[in-house]
Amino acid sequence: xxxxxxxxxxxxxxxxxxxxxxxxxxxxxxxxxxAEARRAVDAAEMPDDDLSGVPFVTLDPAGSTDLDQALxxxxxxxxxxxxYAIADVPAFVAPGxxxxxxxxxxxxxxxxxxxxxxxHPPVISEGAASLLEGQxxxxxxxxxxxxxxxxxxxxxxxxxxxxxxxxGSYEEAQAHVDAGGDELLSLLQEVGELRIALERERGGASxxxxxxxxxxxxxHYRLVRRATLPVEGWNAQLSLMTGMxxxxxxxxxxxxxxxTMPAPDAQVIEAxxxxxxxxxxxxPTGMAYGEYLRTLPQDDPVTPAIIQAAAKLFRGAGxxxxxxxxxxxxxxxxxxxxxxxxxxxxxxxxxxxxxxLVCEAVSQGRPVPGWVTDALASxxxxxxxxxxxxxxxxxxxxxxVEAAVLADRVAESFDAVVVSANDSHGTIQLLxxxxxxxxxGALTAGERVTATLVTADVASGTVxxxxxxxx
Numbered sequence: 001x002x003x004x005x006x007x008x009x010x011x012x013x014x015x016x017x018x019x020x021x022x023x024x025x026x027x028x029x030x031x032x033x034x035a036e037a038r039r040a041v042d043a044a045e046m047p048d049d050d051l052s053g054v055p056f057v058t059l060d061p062a063g064s065t066d067l068d069q070a071l072x073x074x075x076x077x078x079x080x081x082x083x084y085a086i087a088d089v090p091a092f093v094a095p096g097x098x099x100x101x102x103x104x105x106x107x108x109x110x111x112x113x114x115x116x117x118x119x120h121p122p123v124i125s126e127g128a129a130s131l132l133e134g135q136x137x138x139x140x141x142x143x144x145x146x147x148x149x150x151x152x153x154x155x156x157x158x159x160x161x162x163x164x165x166x167x168g169s170y171e172e173a174q175a176h177v178d179a180g181g182d183e184l185l186s187l188l189q190e191v192g193e194l195r196i197a198l199e200r201e202r203g204g205a206s207x208x209x210x211x212x213x214x215x216x217x218x219x220h221y222r223l224v225r226r227a228t229l230p231v232e233g234w235n236a237q238l239s240l241m242t243g244m245x246x247x248x249x250x251x252x253x254x255x256x257x258x259x260t261m262p263a264p265d266a267q268v269i270e271a272x273x274x275x276x277x278x279x280x281x282x283x284p285t286g287m288a289y290g291e292y293l294r295t296l297p298q299d300d301p302v303t304p305a306i307i308q309a310a311a312k313l314f315r316g317a318g319x320x321x322x323x324x325x326x327x328x329x330x331x332x333x334x335x336x337x338x339x340x341x342x343x344x345x346x347x348x349x350x351x352x353x354x355x356x357l358v359c360e361a362v363s364q365g366r367p368v369p370g371w372v373t374d375a376l377a378s379x380x381x382x383x384x385x386x387x388x389x390x391x392x393x394x395x396x397x398x399x400x401v402e403a404a405v406l407a408d409r410v411a412e413s414f415d416a417v418v419v420s421a422n423d424s425h426g427t428i429q430l431l432x433x434x435x436x437x438x439x440x441g442a443l444t445a446g447e448r449v450t451a452t453l454v455t456a457d458v459a460s461g462t463v464x465x466x467x468x469x470x471x
């Protein structure tokens with residue numbers, strides 16, 4: 001999900017600046033790619049295994065058209081059966097073909113406030129492969145048996161045809177949960193909360209970043225922060241559970257590709273502890289950092305500064321290719337607290353397509369196709385490069401939006417928290433609006449200051465403050 005998006009059609013200088021971010025990004029798909037995609041859609045066949053009578057549902061941001069996942073949950077004794085369907089992108093991408101080559105060039109869908117740059121042609125990503133409501137679709141279907149505590153006791157993967165019976169937005173789904181009476185969403189809540197409890201046991205953590213939207217009103221701009229809803233967290237737990245199961249499956253076979261991240265070192269943790277204490281949000285001794293982050297209220301104006309500081313705890317993520325037996329303890333994704341793989345978003349992320357194919361072969365007792373294993377070594381580099389592009393667009397868009405929000409407030413003073421500092425300048429987080437920017441002057445990380453806005457240039461996305469006084 002993009003960190004920043006437009007709520008209205010923003011024109012003028014902001015639109016021009018956002019368009020400038022696309023200079024080094026892919027544009028329209030070549031006609032050869034589009035033509036091959038259309039032929040693949042016309043020729044695609046449905047799997048023989050038929051689960052179209054199961055009432056799957058999808059939960060996504062309102063207006064989404066590239067739907068990767070659909071879910072169904074039932075009680076099974078004192079536990080649960082979870083079916084988690086993932087879009088069958090490989091059915092439309094011939095190995096070594098034009099669509100495959102273009103997807104490897106792009107790496108992932110890149111989201112910008114003025115529109116996304118998709119990984120696959122829309123005839124696939126928003127059409128034939130997307131798990132749209134009321135449409136019969138081929139899918140990779142994970143089946144999980146869970147015990148009373150939400151622990152996975154069995155996991156398998158097969159291809160099957162499915163049909164989603166409802167495309168719900170997060171807001172709609174949360175309203176149904178709050179009103180009561182929806183059995184499937186009630187089960188999602190129950191399973192999601194059990195999985196969150198297991199995450200706590202593992203010491204897992206996540207940066208629960210509020211989504212920001214830019215709103216234009218009468219030629220002026222403001223940032224609106226949207227807190228994530230509980231249903232989004234429960235839904236995310238199913239994705240995490242699937243990624244963990246995929247990792248276990250690949251580790252058992254000694255083949256595949258994992259998403260890994262080292263644990264933060266003691267020095268980084270201590271620096272974070274000092275910083276949050278200075279912000280007046282002390283991290284209790286003995287509490288895991290993941291649990292501490294879960295306690296942060298999203299409506300607290302200091303929370304964005306803490307989340308900004310916590311980003312240092314989540315560095316070093318990458319991909320590790322498996323080529324033989326590996327000790328699971330050496331390939332843990334530290335934020336999750338377990339081995340993990342990207343497997344639930346093949347419409348939007350290249351690596352997931354290959355993980356699905358590996359896991360389906362392993363689960364069904366077949367050899368992994370040679371063209372899949374041959375491709376694994378190239379994926380870390382492709383994903384790293386596309387990740388850098390996505391990060392550049394994301395950070396650039398935020399900078400432009402923040403400059404637009406502040407453009408008519410030069411010379412005003414703002415209350416802020418110092419996120420980082422060196423001898424002559426640092427980074428501050430405004431308490432209102434939620435803008436992060438450079439600030440010149442003598443600063444100390446964690447202190448609260450009053451800062452005066454010196455520059456807010458939309459075209460370059462430059463925002464600069466000068467410290468006025470400590471608060």
